[in-house]
Amino acid sequence: xxxxxxxxxxxxxxxxxxxxxxxxxxxxxxxxxxxxxxxxxxxxxxxxxxxxxxxxxxxxxxxxxxxxxxxxxxxxxxxxxxxxxxxxxxxxxxxxxxxxxxxxxxxxxxxxxxxxxxxxxxxxxxxxxxxxxxxxxxxxxxxxxxxxxxxxxxxxxxxxxxxxxxxxxxxxxxxxxxxxxxxxxxxxxxxxxxxxxxxxxxxxxxxxxxxxxxxxxxxxxxxxxxxxxxxxxxxxxxxxxxxxxxxxxxxxxxxxxxxxxxxxxxxxxxxxxxxxxxxxxxxxxxxxxxxxxxxxxxxxxxxxxxxxxxxxxxxxxxxxxxxxxxxxxxxxxxxxxxxxxxxx
Amino acid sequence: xxxxxxxxxxxxxxxxxxxxxxxxxxxxxxxxxxxxxxxxxxxxxxxxxxxxxxxxxxxxxxxxxxxxxxxxxxxxxxxxxxxxxxxxxxxxxxxxxxxxx
Numbered sequence: 480x481x482x483x484x485x486x487x488x489x490x491x492x493x494x495x496x497x498x499x500x501x502x503x504x505x506x507x508x509x510x511x512x513x514x515x516x517x518x519x520x521x522x523x524x525x526x527x528x529x530x531x532x533x534x535x536x537x538x539x540x541x542x543x544x545x546x547x548x549x550x551x552x553x554x555x556x557x558x559x560x561x562x563x564x565x566x567x568x569x570x571x572x573x574x575x576x577x578x579x580x581x582x583x584x585x586x587x588x589x590x591x592x593x594x595x596x597x598x599x600x601x602x603x604x605x606x607x608x609x610x611x612x613x614x615x616x617x618x619x620x621x622x623x624x625x626x627x628x629x630x631x632x633x634x635x636x637x638x639x640x641x642x643x644x645x646x647x648x649x650x651x652x653x654x655x656x657x658x659x660x661x662x663x664x665x666x667x668x669x670x671x672x673x674x675x676x677x678x679x680x681x682x683x684x685x686x687x688x689x690x691x692x693x694x695x696x697x698x699x700x701x702x703x704x705x706x707x708x709x710x711x712x713x714x715x716x717x718x719x720x721x722x723x724x725x726x727x728x729x730x731x732x733x734x735x736x737x738x739x740x741x742x743x744x745x746x747x748x749x750x751x752x753x754x755x756x757x758x759x760x761x762x763x764x765x766x767x768x769x770x771x772x773x774x775x776x777x778x779x780x781x782x783x784x785x786x787x788x789x790x791x792x793x794x795x796x797x798x799x800x801x802x803x804x805x806x807x808x809x810x811x812x813x814x815x816x817x818x819x820x821x822x823x
Numbered sequence: 824x825x826x827x828x829x830x831x832x833x834x835x836x837x838x839x840x841x842x843x844x845x846x847x848x849x850x851x852x853x854x855x856x857x858x859x860x861x862x863x864x865x866x867x868x869x870x871x872x873x874x875x876x877x878x879x880x881x882x883x884x885x886x887x888x889x890x891x892x893x894x895x896x897x898x899x900x901x902x903x904x905x906x907x908x909x910x911x912x913x914x915x916x917x918x919x920x921x922x923x924x
Contacts, residue, residue: 720908723852731845738841766841769884773842776901780908 575613607666614659615676618652625649626802633796642791649798650782657775660688664771668764671771678812681805686725687732687774692781693721695801702800703793713788721781728774735766831919832857835875835889838864842900843888849907855916862887893919 625648632645664671674685684690696718706714742760786794832850834857836843843859850857862868862875875886883899890897892915897903906912 716910717908720910724849724904724907727845727849727852730848731841734844735841738839762839769842770845772884773845773900773904777904777908780905784908 575609575616605667605670607663608670611659611663611666612676615656618656618659621652622802623806625652626799626806629795629799629802633792633799639791642795646786646791646794646798649795649802650786653782654779657779660775661772664688664768668767668771672767678809680808680812680815684808687728688771689774689778691721691725692778693718693725695804696721696781696785698804699797699800703789703796706789706793710788710790710793714785717781717784717788721777724777728770728777732770735763735770739763739767831855831893832916833860833891834858834887835860835862835871835891836887837861840885840887842884846888846890846900846903849903850916853907853913853916855919857890892916 628645629649632642660671671688674682674688677685684694696714700714700718704711742763785797789797832855834843834846836847836859838861847857847859862871865871872886875889876883878896879886879889879899885899888899890899890903897906897915903912906915
């Protein structure tokens with residue numbers, strides 16, 4: 480076996496024929512919904528394995544090194560590595576599309592119209608965003624479990640201690656999402672600002688790349704009543720404090736948007752930028768990343784406060800309400816998408 | 824940082840920093856007007872920036888905004904936001920309310 484096919488056959492240790500079989504199986508899963516998945520037709524124009532196999536055939540012909548041992552990369556090896564990386568990305572995307580298809584069937588995931596937005600004009604994939612989308616798929620599955628656990632807990636007689644454990648687990652799951660978003664923001668801040676991984680209904684309520692804490696508090700308060708006076712006060716007060724913090728961040732964000740727009744108009748951002756001005760342009764984009772992260776920090780701080788103000792049982796109830804609210808939003812997007820009416 | 828101890832509420836900022844503007848707006852929204860000190864307008868700005876970075880530590884997103892209340896360093900945006908949501912910020916500002924415009 481020469482080194483090119485060694486590189487194509489990666490950690491799976493599969494041979495050429497196994498790859499072909501795998502690819503044709505993926506092709507089948509795309510067709511299982513009755514029509515080819517829109518994402519797959521973007522990634523695999525003919526939804527056939529032949530495209531990838533052809534690339535591999537070319538690798539075989541190009542490589543001169545038959546020893547199989549890694550040496551200094553010559554020009555052909557570099558080509559092979561690049562193609563191999565491209566193929567790996569394609570395979571990862573295919574796996575991801577199949578996974579989303581499974582989630583969609585379970586009603587857990589709604590594709591946005593610009594789902595493949597991280598694929599650039601030249602076909603290059605933003606790996607930070609691809610990673611985020613893959614992780615978000617996992618996150619949604621986990622979230623469903625947390626919501627089920629909370630639902631079972633609030634109707635049960637478990638102790639406050641056990642309830643607290645469930646509450647903490649659910650909260651940490653949200654904090655994990657904020658961490659993921661922070662990393663994604665570095666990869667493509669506009670993607671995160673636009674909430675492109677979310678369903679369209681969720682995006683309707685978007686505020687700096689996510690939910691608005693004061694809105695959530697308004698929604699969940701009536702659902703967790705009756706509350707003792709200090710807690711009712713605490714929650715109402717928290718809502719107000721969140722509103723103030725949101726207003727401040729919104730004003731800062733508005734100002735940043737204005738300066739960014741000015742930079743674009745002045746030709747300071749984009750491919751035609753001259754290097755002395757690139758620093759200011761990058762500074763401004765870093766500024767957007769900072770706002771996205773600050774908004775997530777606010778969301779986390781709000782959740783922390785909610786869990787401190789409420790009893791474990793009330794907090795569990797609140798988190799259940801929250802989880803179900805987002806589930807309904809996602810379902811709403813799906814219902815709307817599948818029931819689009821004909822133009823009159 | 825003699826500046827900080829003279830006034831109740833001082834925020835070290837940069838003229839281009841929109842997060843500094845946001846924090847300024849937060850304080851104004853709760854009825855206090857901070858003294859905004861733009862370090863990029865100061866001839867010793869570089870030195871000040873270094874000092875603020877040391878104060879803020881590795882976790883801070885940048886040297887500014889750096890908030891001082893009663894001469895004491897309170898932190899950057901994260902700390903101020905957390906303090907606000909917990910109700911602590913309003914408490915901390917009470918002694919300085921009467922001296923603010």
